[in-house]
Amino acid sequence: MRAEAEQQYGDYVAARASRLVRFAFLLCADWHRAEDAVQSALVKLYLAWPRLGRIETVDPYVRRIIVRVLLDHGRLARFRRELLRDRPPEPPPAADGSGAVDDRIALLAALAALPARQRAAVVLRFWEDQSVEQTAQTLGCSAGTVKSQTARGLQTLRRLLADQYLLRTGGSDHD
Amino acid sequence: MTDLLELMTRAVAEQPPVTITRESSIAAGRRAVRRRRTGLAALSVTGAAALVATAIAVPRALAPVSPPSNVVTYPVPQLPAAGVPGAIDRPDLVGSDPLLIHFGVASSAWPLSEVWYSSANGTESVRAGALQVMLGRSEAEPRRVAEGTGLSRSVTDPSHPNASPSPIAERHTSQPTTVDGRSATLFSTTFADGTYPRYGLLWQPAAGLWLGISAETETGVAELWSDVDALDLSRAYRVVVPFRLKSLPPGARVLDCTAGLPAAGEPLAASFLTVGGPDGRAAISIGQPTVYPAGSTPATHGPQPSLPAQNRTVAGHSVFWTGGYFFSNDWDGVPITVGVEDGYGEAEATRILAGLQVSKNLTDPTTWPTSPTAG
Numbered sequence: 001m002r003a004e005a006e007q008q009y010g011d012y013v014a015a016r017a018s019r020l021v022r023f024a025f026l027l028c029a030d031w032h033r034a035e036d037a038v039q040s041a042l043v044k045l046y047l048a049w050p051r052l053g054r055i056e057t058v059d060p061y062v063r064r065i066i067v068r069v070l071l072d073h074g075r076l077a078r079f080r081r082e083l084l085r086d087r088p089p090e091p092p093p094a095a096d097g098s099g100a101v102d103d104r105i106a107l108l109a110a111l112a113a114l115p116a117r118q119r120a121a122v123v124l125r126f127w128e129d130q131s132v133e134q135t136a137q138t139l140g141c142s143a144g145t146v147k148s149q150t151a152r153g154l155q156t157l158r159r160l161l162a163d164q165y166l167l168r169t170g171g172s173d174h175d
Numbered sequence: 176m177t178d179l180l181e182l183m184t185r186a187v188a189e190q191p192p193v194t195i196t197r198e199s200s201i202a203a204g205r206r207a208v209r210r211r212r213t214g215l216a217a218l219s220v221t222g223a224a225a226l227v228a229t230a231i232a233v234p235r236a237l238a239p240v241s242p243p244s245n246v247v248t249y250p251v252p253q254l255p256a257a258g259v260p261g262a263i264d265r266p267d268l269v270g271s272d273p274l275l276i277h278f279g280v281a282s283s284a285w286p287l288s289e290v291w292y293s294s295a296n297g298t299e300s301v302r303a304g305a306l307q308v309m310l311g312r313s314e315a316e317p318r319r320v321a322e323g324t325g326l327s328r329s330v331t332d333p334s335h336p337n338a339s340p341s342p343i344a345e346r347h348t349s350q351p352t353t354v355d356g357r358s359a360t361l362f363s364t365t366f367a368d369g370t371y372p373r374y375g376l377l378w379q380p381a382a383g384l385w386l387g388i389s390a391e392t393e394t395g396v397a398e399l400w401s402d403v404d405a406l407d408l409s410r411a412y413r414v415v416v417p418f419r420l421k422s423l424p425p426g427a428r429v430l431d432c433t434a435g436l437p438a439a440g441e442p443l444a445a446s447f448l449t450v451g452g453p454d455g456r457a458a459i460s461i462g463q464p465t466v467y468p469a470g471s472t473p474a475t476h477g478p479q480p481s482l483p484a485q486n487r488t489v490a491g492h493s494v495f496w497t498g499g500y501f502f503s504n505d506w507d508g509v510p511i512t513v514g515v516e517d518g519y520g521e522a523e524a525t526r527i528l529a530g531l532q533v534s535k536n537l538t539d540p541t542t543w544p545t546s547p548t549a550g
Contacts, residue, residue, distance in 0.1 A: 013195065013197050014196070014197045017195040021190065025186075025187055025190070026183060035193065039199075042195065042200045042203070043203045045204075046200065046207060047204065047207055047208065048371075049204075104189065107185070127180065157179070
């Protein structure tokens with residue numbers, strides 16, 4: 001890679017790595033695995049950088065790689081519990097609502113209860129603020145699938161968290 | 176009142192310092208470039224031998240494109256099944272045995288950390304990185320793989336994040352071609368922004384047999400033809416998992432198996448096995464940690480929330496039982512789950528789990544049991 005392009009790549013990493021790890025963490029609930037996934041994505045990004053180079057292209061590319069690493073071909077798709085389970089686990093117990101740790105545990109538990117694609121759809125839509133179309137691009141599915149996955153995911157989250165939290169999602173589930 | 180974004184923000188609030196830096200990423204990227212340049216030379220002996228065998232078994236596809244001589248490939252781990260005919264000789268066997276696939280893929284033009292094998296209901300598939308191959312006794316599933324769906328991409332102007340995304344112009348094509356002298360259809364989806372084009376190929380390698388292959392590519396269609404060259408339909412390969420079930424409910428047999436084989440240098444791959452019969456079904460997974468802190472205190476070990484306090488002991492292991500599932504993130508050092516349904520209950524799940532014997536070597540599939548339910 002040419003020095004100028006490498007500099008731009010380095011700038012991107014410095015600016016985005018931390019946020020990308022947080023995104024990955026919400027998909028896998030494991031900081032170490034999240035960092036591994038982001039690092040893998042950034043290596044692929046380095047290889048592809050000369051063909052990308054525009055931020056509006058780079059971000060979706062990296063997100064897509066992270067999702068692929070964690071959920072699809074994943075290192076090693078460890079969240080594929082939905083292959084085994086056709087019903088959700090019991091709801092997590094009511095948290096006392098007073099502590100950040102309870103919030104964190106409750107949310108991660110609820111996310112973990114979602115099938116991988118639903119979890120990815122919810123995280124992309126509401127954490128990464130991606131549109132339905134952008135989410136569909138990242139997940140490699142149709143916009144209709146994203147809408148249904150998101151709606152089902154939110155329905156499950158509401159059921160699991162309803163006793164502790166009143167979930168607002170800032171808009172229609174089907175947007 | 177808490178909304179979802181606030182909850183997510185709290186969930187990531189305890190983010191540890193990120194070790195990824197500009198320097199480490201550039202260094203890793205440079206190493207990846209060097210690996211790519213030397214990738215062919217780095218093929219394992221097994222992979223190279225398999226490639227040679229492939230070249231003998233399946234002549235180079237008669238493709239109207241340049242030979243993929245400059246495509247870097249990565250060896251795909253596989254286990255030959257001695258004495259079992261390949262799909263080209265016995266199409267009727269495809270998808271008939273969950274522990275066998277009747278074709279092989281020696282290499283992938285896309286890096287991979289594991290390969291997944293699956294065989295059931297008249298189809299067999301291999302997924303390795305961005306490569307997927309589906310062999311079937313009917314056309315529908317292989318065609319679905321070859322054509323692909325839902326690939327529309329769009330971008331949002333970063334200076335107007337609330338604006339509607341603009342679709343990236345894409346071009347779909349399908350054109351006739353040939354593979355090994357047989358008529359085939361080449362599908363492609365390319366994007367105006369230059370991101371990974373995708374190619375697919377569908378053909379009938381023999382009467383009563385359809386093959387669909389899909390490859391996301393970095394450099395173009397040559398990668399697809401490289402993957403096609405790596406196919407071997409004259410041999411069969413074993414579908415193995417790194418564990419054995421020594422105790423099954425009466426009448427139970429293997430119904431379905433998705434086996435993950437780790438690529439060289441990779442840790443354990445996740446694998447899934449379904450056993451059962453007329454009285455019920457059980458699904459066993461290995462290599463997949465469970466994050467399910469129901470009723471739990473915060474994590475007591477490791478970076479992720481722990482399972483709740485164990486409420487059962489099976490074969491000397493403390494496990495958690497809930498909702499028809501046993502969970503353990505440390506069954507002889509590896510995460511496992513055993514779930515039951517359709518008539519099986521805790522008694523059957525306990526029986527299966529009590530007989531679960533995890534292989535000592537989790538990275539070398541040649542040491543894994545030939546059959547997960549034998550002996």
